[in-house]
Amino acid sequence: MTDRLESRDKVTGQARYAFEYQVENVAYASAVQASVGKGEVRSVDAEAALRLPGVLAVLSCEDPPRLSDTSDGELALFQSRTVSYRGQFVAAVVGETLETAREGARLVRVEYATETPDVTLRADHPGLYKPDKVNPVFPADTGQGEPEDAFRNSAVRVNVTYTTPAEHNNPMEPHTTLAQWHGDGSLTLYDSTQGASFVQATIAGIFGLDPSQVRVVSPHVGGGFGSKGTPRPNVVLAALAARAVGRPVKFAVPRQQMFATTGYRTPTIQRVRLGADADGRLNAIFHEVFEQTSTVKEFAEQTATPTRVMYQAPNRHTSHRVVALDVPTPSWMRAPGETPGMYALESAIDELAIAVGIDPIELRVRNDTDREPESGLPFSSRNLVACLREGADRFGWDGRDPAPGVRREGRKLIGTGVASSTYPAYLMPSKATARAEPDGTFTVRIAAADIGTGARTALGLIAAETLKADLDQVKVEIGDSSLPRASVAGGSAGTASWGTAVVRACEALRSELNGLVAGGHGGSLHTENGSLPPEGVEASADTTAEIKARDEYARHAFGAQFAEVEVDADTGEIRVRRMLGVFAAGRIINPKTARSQFIGGMTMGIGMALMEESVMDAEFGDYLNRDLAQYHVPACADVRDIDAAWVEESDPHLNPLGSKGIGEIGIVGAAAAVGNAVHHATGIRFRDLPLTPARLL
Numbered sequence: 001m002t003d004r005l006e007s008r009d010k011v012t013g014q015a016r017y018a019f020e021y022q023v024e025n026v027a028y029a030s031a032v033q034a035s036v037g038k039g040e041v042r043s044v045d046a047e048a049a050l051r052l053p054g055v056l057a058v059l060s061c062e063d064p065p066r067l068s069d070t071s072d073g074e075l076a077l078f079q080s081r082t083v084s085y086r087g088q089f090v091a092a093v094v095g096e097t098l099e100t101a102r103e104g105a106r107l108v109r110v111e112y113a114t115e116t117p118d119v120t121l122r123a124d125h126p127g128l129y130k131p132d133k134v135n136p137v138f139p140a141d142t143g144q145g146e147p148e149d150a151f152r153n154s155a156v157r158v159n160v161t162y163t164t165p166a167e168h169n170n171p172m173e174p175h176t177t178l179a180q181w182h183g184d185g186s187l188t189l190y191d192s193t194q195g196a197s198f199v200q201a202t203i204a205g206i207f208g209l210d211p212s213q214v215r216v217v218s219p220h221v222g223g224g225f226g227s228k229g230t231p232r233p234n235v236v237l238a239a240l241a242a243r244a245v246g247r248p249v250k251f252a253v254p255r256q257q258m259f260a261t262t263g264y265r266t267p268t269i270q271r272v273r274l275g276a277d278a279d280g281r282l283n284a285i286f287h288e289v290f291e292q293t294s295t296v297k298e299f300a301e302q303t304a305t306p307t308r309v310m311y312q313a314p315n316r317h318t319s320h321r322v323v324a325l326d327v328p329t330p331s332w333m334r335a336p337g338e339t340p341g342m343y344a345l346e347s348a349i350d351e352l353a354i355a356v357g358i359d360p361i362e363l364r365v366r367n368d369t370d371r372e373p374e375s376g377l378p379f380s381s382r383n384l385v386a387c388l389r390e391g392a393d394r395f396g397w398d399g400r401d402p403a404p405g406v407r408r409e410g411r412k413l414i415g416t417g418v419a420s421s422t423y424p425a426y427l428m429p430s431k432a433t434a435r436a437e438p439d440g441t442f443t444v445r446i447a448a449a450d451i452g453t454g455a456r457t458a459l460g461l462i463a464a465e466t467l468k469a470d471l472d473q474v475k476v477e478i479g480d481s482s483l484p485r486a487s488v489a490g491g492s493a494g495t496a497s498w499g500t501a502v503v504r505a506c507e508a509l510r511s512e513l514n515g516l517v518a519g520g521h522g523g524s525l526h527t528e529n530g531s532l533p534p535e536g537v538e539a540s541a542d543t544t545a546e547i548k549a550r551d552e553y554a555r556h557a558f559g560a561q562f563a564e565v566e567v568d569a570d571t572g573e574i575r576v577r578r579m580l581g582v583f584a585a586g587r588i589i590n591p592k593t594a595r596s597q598f599i600g601g602m603t604m605g606i607g608m609a610l611m612e613e614s615v616m617d618a619e620f621g622d623y624l625n626r627d628l629a630q631y632h633v634p635a636c637a638d639v640r641d642i643d644a645a646w647v648e649e650s651d652p653h654l655n656p657l658g659s660k661g662i663g664e665i666g667i668v669g670a671a672a673a674v675g676n677a678v679h680h681a682t683g684i685r686f687r688d689l690p691l692t693p694a695r696l697l
C-alpha cells in the first residue's frame with residue numbers, strides 16, 4: 001500500500017501541468033471551428049481579427065503553413081479547404097493574451113460552400129463496408145463451424161440488438177500544449193500526453209525534423225482515458241502558431257472544443273445471437289457490429305474481439321462493419337472495443353441465462369474454456385471462474401431470487417446483476433536506464449507517462465524490488481521524451497511494458513555493480529556504492545527482442561462485476577446501491593493505486609450505463625454536448641458503495657513482473673452488470689444505453 005510518489009506535489013500545487021510552465025514572452029492561441037458539417041472553406045477573412053490590438057497572427061488555409069507530412073488528416077492543420085466535420089479547426093488566432101486570442105478568433109469570418117453532412121449511424125447504411133482489419137491488427141470478421149445452422153437448431157435462442165451511444169473521454173485537464181522553438185531549429189513541447197516518445201516521433205515527422213530536435217515534456221498529466229494516446233491537433237496548432245509568431249505559444253483546447261477535436265468512442269449497433277442447449281451450453285455465438293469512422297481517416301474499433309475470447313461454442317461468427325460519416329474521427333476511450341462489445345455480449349448472456357432458466361454465474365461457468373476459443377491458443381492464465389465465485393461470495397449472490405421485477409421497497413424496485421469482464425494483457429517494447437549514484441541512491445529513467453494511474457510509483461516499487469533497495473532510495477524520472485524511449489500509456493500496457501524495461505535495466509545494473517564491487521554478490525548494493533566512480537554507474541535495457549521471443553499464449557485479464565440497483569418506479573431514476581468488481585490481473589504491483597484504477601474504471605462503467613451520451617444533432621451535424629453540464633459523468637452522490645478486489649494469480653508467461661494491465665478492465669462489463677441488475681429489478685430489458693429516466697419511462 002504505497003502512496004503516490006507525487007501525491008504531495010499534486011495536492012500542494014507543485015506538480016506542473018503543461019499549461020503551467022512559465023516561459024518568457026509567451027503568446028496564446030485560440031482555434032476557430034468549422035460552423036458547417038461538410039463542405040469547403042471559400043474564404044477566411046482575417047482583417048477584423050488582425051485589426052484587434054494584441055493579435056499577432058491568423059493561421060488558416062488561405063496561406064497554408066508548410067508541413068512535411070500531411071498523411072494524418074486530423075493533424076494536417078490548414079492544409080486543405082475541405083471541411084470534413086463540424087467543429088474541425090479551420091483557423092487559429094495568436095494573441096498577446098488568451099483573451100485577445102479568443103476575441104480574435106471570434107472576429108475571423110469564414111465563408112463556406114456547404115453540403116449536407118451525413119452523420120447518422122444506421123445498421124442499414126448503404127456506406128457500410130468491411131474494414132481490412134479492426135484495431136490494432138485483428139481481422140474484421142471471423143467464423144467457425146456452421147453458426148447459422150447451429151443457431152437455428154439450438155434449443156434456446158437469444159437474438160437481440162443493443163446500441164451504445166458516442167461517448168467523450170473528458171479528462172479533467174484539457175489537451176494542452178506549450179510550444180517553444182529554439183534558435184537551432186529545435187522544438188520543445190510541454191504537452192499533456194499519454195506518450196511523450198510517440199508525440200516526439202509524430203511531430204518530428206510532421207515538421208520535417210529529426211526526432212532528436214523535438215523534446216516533449218509531460219511529467220504530470222491530468223487524465224487521458226485514451227484521448228491523449230495519440231497527438232491531437234492542439235500539438236500541431238501550438239507548434240505552427242509558435243513558428244508563425246517566433247514566440248512560445250500556449251494552447252489549451254477549451255472543454256467546448258474537445259467534443260469535436262480530441263476523440264470519442266464510436267457509437268455502436270450490435271446484434272448478438274446466442275444458441276444453447278437446454279442446459280445452457282453454448283452452441284452458436286454471433287456478434288455483428290456496426291460502427292462509425294470519419295472521412296478523414298479510418299478508425300475501426302475492435303468491438304467484437306472480446307467475444308472471440310470469452311466462451312466456448314463450436315459455431316461462431318463475429319463481424320465489424322464501419323461507415324465513414326461526416327463526423328470527427330472516433331478514437332480510443334478506456335477499453336476501446338471491449339467496453340461496448342462486452343456490454344452487448346454480457347447483456348445477451350444474461351438474457352440467455354433467463355431463457356434457459358439457470359443462474360447467470362452458472363451459465364458462465366458452464367461455458368468457460370481453457371483454450372482461447374477462436375485461436376485455439378492456451379491461456380497464459382484464465383481465472384474468470386475464480387472471479388465469479390469470489391465475487392458471488394463477497395457480494396452475497398447465493399440465494400438470489402432470479403425472478404425479475406418482484407423486490408419492492410416503497411417506490412423502489414431492487415435488483416442485482418452480474419457480468420464478466422476481460423481485457424488483453426499487452427506488452428510493448430520500451431527502453432530504460434538504471435543508474436547507481438555515488439551517494440548511494442538510484443535513478444531510473446524512462447519516457448513513461450503517469451496520467452493519474454500511479455505508474456511512477458509502480459515503477460519505483462519495481463526498481464526498488466529488483467535493486468533490493470528501499471523505495472526512497474530510488475528516483476524515478478518519467479514524462480520526458482529525452483529519456484529512454486517508451487511505449488504509450490495505453491492498452492493497459494504501461495506498467496507491464498515499462499516495468500519490464502526497468503527490471504531489465506536494474507538487473508543489468510546489478511550485474512555491473514557486482515562485477516565492480518569485490519565480493520559484491522548477493523547483498524544490498526547501495527551500501528557498497530561508496531566505491532563507485534564519481535559519475536556513478538549506468539545500465540540500460542531494450543525489451544524489443546525479449547518481447548518478440550515470447551511463446552504464443554492467449555494473454556488476457558478477466559474479472560466479474562456485480563451491481564445492485566434501485567429503480568424509482570415513478571421517476572425512472574436508477575441508483576447503483578452497491579458495486580463490486582473482482583479481477584484476475586496477474587500480480588498487483590501497488591494495491592493502493594490498483595484499487596483506485598479498478599474502481600475508477602467501474603465508476604466510468606456506471607457513467608456508461610446511466611448517463612454518458614454524446615447526442616448527435618442530425619441537422620447541424622455535430623455533437624450537441626459542450627460541457628460537463630450536458631455530458632453527465634458520475635458524481636460522488638452517484639457512486640455509493642463501490643469496491644474492487646482481486647484473486648491471486650501467478651502467471652509465468654507474461655513478463656518478469658507477472659502483471660497484467662489494470663487500467664481498463666475495470667470499465668469492461670460494468671455497464672452490463674448494471675443493465676442486468678436493472679432487468680432483475682424491473683423485469684424490463686432495456687437494450688439502448690444510457691439508461692436515463694427518459695428511456696425507462
Ligand code: MOS
Pocket residue numbers: 194224225226227229332333334335336489490491492664
Ligand atoms: Mo487506453 S483507451 O488504451 O489509453
